[in-house]
Amino acid sequence: MVSRVPLRHWCYALWRSCTSKKGVSALEIKRQTGLTYKSALFLMHRIRFAMAPANTKDGGKLSGTVEVDETYFGGKPDHPYPNNPRGTHGEQITLGMVERNGRMCASRRARSFSTGR
Numbered sequence: 001m002v003s004r005v006p007l008r009h010w011c012y013a014l015w016r017s018c019t020s021k022k023g024v025s026a027l028e029i030k031r032q033t034g035l036t037y038k039s040a041l042f043l044m045h046r047i048r049f050a051m052a053p054a055n056t057k058d059g060g061k062l063s064g065t066v067e068v069d070e071t072y073f074g075g076k077p078d079h080p081y082p083n084n085p086r087g088t089h090g091e092q093i094t095l096g097m098v099e100r101n102g103r104m105c106a107s108r109r110a111r112s113f114s115t116g117r
Contacts, residue, residue: 009029009043010043013040017044017048017051024044025044062099064101065099067097067098068095070093070094070095071093072094073091073094074092
């Protein structure tokens with residue numbers, strides 16, 4: 001998914017969410033950034049969803065040494081040359097996190113940034 005909200009507004013909203021003790025409202029983000037309320041609400045919903053606890057087996061956070069990796073699955077080539085594997089569109093981002101003692105969390109994410117393609 002591609003967002004039309006500028007990256008600086010995402011960064012500001014994330015910073016405000018992380019540094020405020022009681023959270024931040026979409027109305028406050030609207031006032032500070034000049035976005036519409038609908039865009040600020042969308043932004044805050046996405047940030048709150050991303051900050052929600054991970055879906056692990058026991059519902060807790062991963063702790064200790066955690067290994068994280070991502071990969072892209074699917075997509076169709078953007079080019080007619082089969083020997084050049086770079087450049088696809090429509091791929092899904094898959095993120096995996098594993099603790100050293102075996103607990104893991106894996107998720108498939110929609111693309112939420114623009115690659116300029």
